[in-house]
Every structure is written in structure tokens, then in C-alpha cells.
Amino acid sequence: xxxxxxxxxGIGGQGVVLAGKIIGLAxxxxxxxxxxxxxxxxxxxxxxxxxxxxFGEKVSSPLISKNDADIxxxxxxxxxxxxxxxxxxxxTLVISSGYGKIPLWTSTNKNDRISIAKIVEALKINFDxxxxxxxxxxxxxxxNIKVSNIISIGLLSKFTDIEEDFWLKVIxxxxxxxxxxxxxKAFLVGRNREEIIGI
Amino acid sequence: MNTISRAGKIAKINTALLTGNEAIATxxxxxxxxxxxxxxxxxxxxxxxxxARFNNAIVNWSINEKTALEIAIGASIGYKRxxxxxxxxxLNVASDPFMTLAITGxxxxxxxxxxxxxxxxxxxxxxDNRFYSKFAKVPMFEPSDSNExxxxxxxxxxxxxxxxxxxxxxxxxxxxxxxxxxxxxPVYMPNLSKDIDSKNHSEKTxxxxxxxxVMAPVYARKRHKIAIERLKKLLEFSNNSGINKIEYNSLDFxxxxxxxxxxYVKEIAPFTSVLKLSFSYPIPDLLIKEFVExxxxxxxxxxxxxxxxxxxxxxxxxLKGKEIFNRFGELTPDLVEEGLINSGFIKKxxxxxxxKNKKGLIELDSILEKLPQRLPALCSGCPHTAIFxxxxxxxxxxxxxxxxxxxxxxPPLNAMDSCISMGLAFGxxxxxxxxxxxxxxxxxxxxxxxxxxxxITSLIDAKYNNACFTxxxxxxxxxxxxGGQDHPGTGKNLSSDQVMSNKIDIKRVVxxxxxDEIYIIDTYDYNTVYKTLKKALSSKNLNVVITKRPCVLYPxxxxxxxxxxxxxxxxxCDLCMQTGCPSIxxxxxxxxxxxSIPFIDNSCIGCSICKDICVFNFxxxxxx
Numbered sequence: 086x087x088x089x090x091x092x093x094x095g096i097g098g099q100g101v102v103l104a105g106k107i108i109g110l111a112x113x114x115x116x117x118x119x120x121x122x123x124x125x126x127x128x129x130x131x132x133x134x135x136x137x138x139x140f141g142e143k144v145s146s147p148l149i150s151k152n153d154a155d156i157x158x159x160x161x162x163x164x165x166x167x168x169x170x171x172x173x174x175x176x177t178l179v180i181s182s183g184y185g186k187i188p189l190w191t192s193t194n195k196n197d198r199i200s201i202a203k204i205v206e207a208l209k210i211n212f213d214x215x216x217x218x219x220x221x222x223x224x225x226x227x228x229n230i231k232v233s234n235i236i237s238i239g240l241l242s243k244f245t246d247i248e249e250d251f252w253l254k255v256i257x258x259x260x261x262x263x264x265x266x267x268x269x270k271a272f273l274v275g276r277n278r279e280e281i282i283g284i
Numbered sequence: 285m286n287t288i289s290r291a292g293k294i295a296k297i298n299t300a301l302l303t304g305n306e307a308i309a310t311x312x313x314x315x316x317x318x319x320x321x322x323x324x325x326x327x328x329x330x331x332x333x334x335x336a337r338f339n340n341a342i343v344n345w346s347i348n349e350k351t352a353l354e355i356a357i358g359a360s361i362g363y364k365r366x367x368x369x370x371x372x373x374x375l376n377v378a379s380d381p382f383m384t385l386a387i388t389g390x391x392x393x394x395x396x397x398x399x400x401x402x403x404x405x406x407x408x409x410x411x412d413n414r415f416y417s418k419f420a421k422v423p424m425f426e427p428s429d430s431n432e433x434x435x436x437x438x439x440x441x442x443x444x445x446x447x448x449x450x451x452x453x454x455x456x457x458x459x460x461x462x463x464x465x466x467x468x469x470p471v472y473m474p475n476l477s478k479d480i481d482s483k484n485h486s487e488k489t490x491x492x493x494x495x496x497x498v499m500a501p502v503y504a505r506k507r508h509k510i511a512i513e514r515l516k517k518l519l520e521f522s523n524n525s526g527i528n529k530i531e532y533n534s535l536d537f538x539x540x541x542x543x544x545x546x547x548y549v550k551e552i553a554p555f556t557s558v559l560k561l562s563f564s565y566p567i568p569d570l571l572i573k574e575f576v577e578x579x580x581x582x583x584x585x586x587x588x589x590x591x592x593x594x595x596x597x598x599x600x601x602x603l604k605g606k607e608i609f610n611r612f613g614e615l616t617p618d619l620v621e622e623g624l625i626n627s628g629f630i631k632k633x634x635x636x637x638x639x640k641n642k643k644g645l646i647e648l649d650s651i652l653e654k655l656p657q658r659l660p661a662l663c664s665g666c667p668h669t670a671i672f673x674x675x676x677x678x679x680x681x682x683x684x685x686x687x688x689x690x691x692x693x694x695p696p697l698n699a700m701d702s703c704i705s706m707g708l709a710f711g712x713x714x715x716x717x718x719x720x721x722x723x724x725x726x727x728x729x730x731x732x733x734x735x736x737x738x739x740i741t742s743l744i745d746a747k748y749n750n751a752c753f754t755x756x757x758x759x760x761x762x763x764x765x766x767g768g769q770d771h772p773g774t775g776k777n778l779s780s781d782q783v784m785s786n787k788i789d790i791k792r793v794v795x796x797x798x799x800d801e802i803y804i805i806d807t808y809d810y811n812t813v814y815k816t817l818k819k820a821l822s823s824k825n826l827n828v829v830i831t832k833r834p835c836v837l838y839p840x841x842x843x844x845x846x847x848x849x850x851x852x853x854x855x856x857c858d859l860c861m862q863t864g865c866p867s868i869x870x871x872x873x874x875x876x877x878x879x880s881i882p883f884i885d886n887s888c889i890g891c892s893i894c895k896d897i898c899v900f901n902f903x904x905x906x907x908x
Binding site: 096097098106109110113118119120121122123124125129130131132133144145146147148149150151163164166167169170186187188189190191195197198199203204207210211 | 301326327329330405406429458461462463464465544547548550551552554616617618621647648649651652654655656657658659660661662663688691765767866869870874880885
């Protein structure tokens with residue numbers, strides 16, 4: 086198999102680093118060579134952040150080349166737009182939260198802003214495989230908004246060469262003791278979402 | 285790709301997916317490090333906490349890098365292996381002991397880990413610390429992945445003792461914060477249990493050796509000559525040890541590289557011959573000569589400064605490097621590809637990833653133009669926000685410093701005027717006041733960890749020299765920017781279950797200097813913050829304002845359990861938006877005079893500063 090390139094993006098503090106850890110470890114458990122690259126420090130204070138994950142038979146660079154991501158997983162729709170431009174190509178699977186934290190608009194003019202609807206429309210035109218997921222709503226229904234990332238990871242897992250058992254093992258070992266059950270449940274909910282059909 | 289899981293292979297027990305920092309800690313553990321010290325700094329901060337998990341070395345945060353290295357030196361004089369970790373600029377702080385340690389040499393091995401930050405993800409400059417190696421005549425390793433971080437750290441201790449020299453292990457952000465697979469005996473894996481066999485540390489009894497460790501001129505002159513001689517032996521090692529190696533491939537195209545750049549080269553141009561410099565100072569002159577003789581076209585791929593290029597040029601060999609690749613920022617696979625296309629190594633092709641399907645992207649540019657950059661900001665409920673908001677209102681010059689609060693310089697707060705080095709603020713405040721260029725009293729501002737790092741000395745200097753400014757110490761009881769590390773003011777340390785730490789009281793330190801006018805304030809009470817700062821800034825004395833409110837992230841997340849909302853009727857005056865609080869956002873609603881009406885989202889933790897600031901009383905707590 087060729088190297089699989091997964092880019093996770095979002096806002097500092099949203100759990101991008103932990104999501105990268107789980108995906109990287111799942112690939113590692115499966116037996117792939119894995120490299121990841123994350124951002125610490127200043128950008129973690131609410132800035133725009135990303136983690137690169139690459140796995141396959143042999144991986145050299147920890148960074149994904151421009152427009153060479155196989156999957157983009159985004160926890161914020163505005164950030165999806167930003168990173169898809171740089172890292173996605175026509176065939177990239179783009180999985181994005183349907184939610185977005187409103188950025189600090191530089192202009193007070195309504196016309197200088199972009200709506201989420203407009204972003205979704207543009208992403209749909211550009212990427213054949215574009216999925217939005219109401220991760221936060223599903224998470225709240227499951228009883229804990231904090232599992233929203235795991236739901237998205239569950240959805241993503243369907244498009245990797247890594248079987249369910251590896252994912253569940255990694256999640257079990259890397260979330261707080263008390264939240265193990267709900268995280269594993271959330272993962273399976275994501276993994277079995279109907280959005281997957283047709284992709 | 286075979287589908288057998290690692291669980292089914294014996295290899296499983298011998299590998300782990302680690303960051304470079306974790307691998308360095310593991311390598312140090314394997315080498316039997318006895319004392320490890322450092323001061324937190326991105327991207328080096330995770331090495332010591334990871335090492336502390338092994339529970340068999342003494343691992344401590346120090347007050348600053350100079351002290352950290354001095355502790356490591358003392359341990360080495362006592363025949364124990366020691367390690368000092370720092371970010372690139374921290375080695376500047378420790379450079380005084382470092383430059384002379386380079387000539388005294390060591391007893392127990394000393395490894396100095398310097399983590400550089402090309403592209404300044406979280407730094408104030410992007411200096412290339414490889415030059416320290418040449419400057420001090422000290423050997424250097426440059427790992428290119430986590431497995432090498434582990435192996436080279438372990439080896440560096442041996443080299444240090446064998447050649448009687450401190451050794452630099454130089455990483456960059458993409459090495460420190462990248463994960464890759466390491467191979468390691470299970471016994472060296474992190475284990476939280478306390479009954480791991482402890483290493484056989486040296487049990488020698490201290491004896492003095494003034495010719496080695498007293499660098500008075502009479503002895504230092506001798507030691508300097510020894511250090512120069514040592515360099516010759518290191519050069520031989522660099523050429524013959526096999527650590528630096530040539531991977532022959534195409535004899536038409538060759539690349540000399542080191543560190544993370546090696547990985548980009550292997551990704552982009554696997555057909556080229558490569559001379560990989562892992563022990564990159566002193567550079568292996570014989571290997572380089574062999575390589576350029578055998579391979580027709582050779583270029584140098586290195587990040588930041590032309591370090592390798594200059595060394596090679598001093599051998600009388602002229603190769604291209606910085607003519608093709610930037611001297612600033614990080615390299616990426618794309619930049620390496622671009623450079624290699626420009627130097628004729630690879631042909632531009634539509635099959636290259638960078639061109640793949642790019643033409644498919646429609647209209648994204650025009651939308652993206654409207655999307656503002658998402659800059660980092662102080663957290664919701666950050667105890668620093670009220671101070672910067674008040675300083676902005678007071679319109680005074682503010683000499684600033686390095687920490688989360690550097691974000692107080694960015695819009696919308698715009699309330700800090702300098703960020704140059706750790707502990708700059710009080711020195712610069714004294715100097716700026718001496719310049720007589722402002723008719724307003726100057727403020728200097730720094731955090732608690734920074735105050736301990738290097739603010740105490742400049743505050744003493746200010747008192748000694750009769751300076752007049754207001755020194756503000758933002759005490760949030762942690763080193764927040766780098767992830768919440770302890771410092772002398774917290775009373776805890778990394779191996780605190782082994783060694784008891786003491787808590788140093790900032791107010792008593794300030795009193796001890798002889799400063800009488802001290803204000804202690806709670807930054808969640810905005811009106812008091814404003815009044816106190818105004819009073820302190822109108823006084824003709826050197827005075828100190830200490831804020832007391834814990835960080836909302838470290839050591840644990842704080843949520844006061846209250847939420848606030850903006851009431852109907854808000855006219856969009858923008859005052860609350862000026863705090864920069866990430867919980868206060870623009871809504872889609874506009875007032876009659878076309879001003880954007882803000883709203884408070886559910887990330888609010890209830891600090892109530894915005895309520896104090898809204899002069900129209902349109903912000904109110906949500907009562908459930």
C-alpha cells in the first residue's frame with residue numbers, strides 16, 4: 086500500500102494533538118511504519134493548528150506535501166477551508182465538523198464575511214468526497230460533548246486500512262479511565278454513521 | 285503491506301511510537317543519566333517530564349538555563365552522568381558556563397540538548413545553534429528521527445566521557461515534536477513502577493582537580509590547548525566511526541544533508557546518493573572529499589544557516605546550498621522539491637504531488653481572502669486579560685517579556701511594547717525611563733516563572749540604581765506557555781516525590797530587595813485592577829504590582845461554573861470585544877448604525893471581567 090496521508094486541523098485546545106496521537110497509534114498497532122508531526126506552544130492558545138500523520142510500509146518525511154493529503158479531518162469548518170486549500174486535491178476525503186468558531190472578522194461589513202453555508206458550498210464544488218458531520222450534536226446526544234472528536238475519528242477509521250480492534254484498543258489505552266466506555270461507544274457511533282454510504 | 289499485526293510479532297515488544305523528545309529521555313535513561321536539569325522552552329519542554337516518569341534519575345526544573353547547566357556540571361564533577369535540556373535561546377543564557385565547560389571537559393558525561401525552532405512556531409528568533417558547537421569546539425549530533433534521538437543520546441554520553449568533552453545533541457521542532465517508531469529493549473521502556481533496576485552509577489568519591497576545573501589563566505591556557513587537540517581526535521571519529529555515512533545511489537546526483545532535511549531528501553529524491561551527517565561537528569572531511577569525487581553533481585540541503593556549507597567551503601570545496609534553499613524558516617518536502625527542480629536534480633512533472641489535481645480547485649482563493657488569520661489569544665478567563673485591558677486604557681509604555689502574556693501585545697489588547705529576551709522587562713523599563721523619552725511612568729511586565737528566571741536580578745538592579753518604574757509580576761502559579769511546568773513559586777518539581785521542593789514567595793523576595801510599595805491584586809476584579817495600576821503609575825517610587833489568580837489551564841482546568849450573556853439593546857460599542865476574550869464573538873446581528881452585536885458563547889468560564897468593562901451594563905450572568 087502507498088503511504089496514507091492524514092491531516093488533522095482545528096483550533097488550539099480542541100484536541101487536535103490527542104486525535105493525532107490516537108490515529109498514529111492505531112496505525113502503529115496495525116504494524117505500519119508511522120510518522121506524525123504536531124504543533125505545541127504558542128499556537129495552542131486558540132490559534133489555527135494541524136497535525137500530520139503518515140503511515141505505510143516505509144515513511145520518511147513526517148510532513149505531508151502540498152495538496153497530497155488522502156484524508157483531512159477537521160474540527161472546525163473555517164479551518165477546513167484553510168487547510169483543504171493547501172493540502173487537499175480533488176480526490177481527498179474531507180471530513181469536517183459542520184460547526185465553526187466564528188473568527189475575528191477584520192471588517193464590520195457583512196459582505197466581507199463568509200457564512201458557513203458558503204464554505205460548505207465551495208468545499209462541495211471542489212472536493213468530490215466532502216463530508217460534514219454534526220459531531221457536537223451527536224456527542225451531546227451520547228451524553229458528553231467532549232467525545233465529538235472520537236466520533237469523527239470513528240467516521241475516518243472506515244477509510245483506513247486499520248481494523249476496528251486496533252482502534253478500540255488504542256482508544257481504551259489513551260483516554261481517561263472514567264471516559265473509556267463512552268469514548269469507545271462514540272467511536273463506534275462514528276464508524277457506523279450513514280454519511281459513509283456512497284463515498 | 286503485510287497485515288499481520290504487531291501484536292503477533294516478537295518485534296512488538298521492542299518498538300514504540302515516540303516523539304523525538306520522548307526518545308531523547310529514553311536514550312538518557314538507557315545511558316544511566318543521574319541528574320537531568322533544564323528550564324521549559326518549546327520545543328524542548330517534554331524531555332524532562334518524560335524522563336521523570338522513569339523514576340530513577342534526579343530530574344528537576346531549574347530556575348533558569350544557566351543554573352541548570354551549572355547543576356549538570358557539578359554532577360559531572362562528581363563523576364555522574366548529567367543532561368541539560370533547553371530551547372535554542374536558552375543556550376544563550378547558559379552560554380557562560382557552556383563556553384568554559386568546553387575547555388575543562390567532564391568527569392561524568394554531559395549531554396546538552398538544544399532544541400531549535402526554525403520558523404519560530406513559538407520563539408522570538410530562529411538562531412541556528414549548530415554554531416555553538418563550532419564556537420565552543422564541542423562535538424554535535426543531529427538526529428533525523430526518534431530512533432536516532434534515542435541512539436544518539438545514549439551514544440553522546442559515551443562520546444562525552446571518551447573524549448572528555450560536553451556533547452551537543454541538536455534537534456529542531458520537527459524532530460522534537462514528530463513521532464516515529466523506535467526500537468528499544470523493553471527494559472528501557474517508560475515504566476511508572478518504582479522497582480526498575482537502577483543503573484550502575486559511578487560510586488567514586490570526590491577528589492579535587494584544580495588544573496581541570498579551576499579555569500584561572502594559568503590552567504585555562506593549558507586546557508584550551510587540550511580542547512584543540514581533542515578536536516583532531518573528534519575529527520577522526522567523525523570520519524571513521526560509521527555514524528556519518530554515505531548511501532550510494534545515482535553517481536550523477538548527490539546530496540549532503542543532516543537532521544530533518546535528510547528525511548525530506550529521502551522522500552523527494554530517493555534516487556540520489558546521500559551523505560548523511562549525523563555527527564555534524566566536526567564535519568568528516570575525508571568522507572566529504574570522497575563523496576564529491578565520486579558523485580558528479582552535489583548540493584547541500586540544510587535548514588537555516590549555511591553551517592555545513594561554510595564548513596565544506598573551508599575545505600576548499602565549493603558546493604551550492606543556500607543559493608537554492610532559504611536561509612530562514614523551515615524546509616518542507618515541497619521546498620526541497622522546488623530546490624531540487626531548480627538545481628536540475630529532478631524534472632518538473634505533472635505527476636509530482638504538488639501539481640496533482642491542483643487545477644481542480646475552484647474559487648477557494650477568493651473565499652479564503654475573506655477568512656482572517658486565526659491568531660493565538662489569551663484564554664477565556666485568562667488572569668492576564670484584565671491587566672492588559674487596563675494598561676491599554678492607561679496608555680503608558682509597557683516593556684514586556686516572554687510567556688503567554690506576550691499575546692497581550694497583539695490586537696485587540698495592543699498593550700505590550702517589547703518582547704526580546706526572557707527577563708528583559710525590568711531592565712528595559714529602567715533603561716527606557718532613563719532615556720527620558722516618555723513623560724509617562726513606564727511599566728515593566730513579566731510572569732512569575734520569568735521573574736524567577738531572570739527578573740529578580742534586574743529588579744535588584746532597579747532598586748540599587750534608584751530607578752523609577754512600575755514592575756508588574758503576573759503570578760499565575762505556573763509556567764503556562766510551555767505547558768504548565770513548575771517553578772520555584774509553585775513549591776513542586778518533577779521528581780518531587782523523591783526530593784522535597786520548597787515554595788519561594790514572590791512578595792517576600794520583593795520585600796527582601798527593599799521595595800516597600802507592593803500591591804497584591806486579584807485580576808478578576810477589573811475595577812480594582814484599573815485603580816491599583818493607576819495609583820502605582822502615579823507614584824514616584826519604584827513599586828511592584830503582583831497579580832494573584834491561577835492559570836485557567838494548569839495545573840488543572842478552571843471553570844467557575846458561571847456563564848454570562850449580552851442583553852438585548854446592546855449597541856455594539858465593541859468595549860467587551862476589546863478584551864480579546866475568545867468567548868466573545870461577533871454575531872450575525874447588527875445595530876441600527878450597522879455595528880456588529882457580539883455574543884458570548886458557551887466556552888465562557890465566568891471570570892466576569894467583561895461585565896465589569898461594559899459601561900452600559902448590557903452584560904449579565906445567566907441565572908439558571
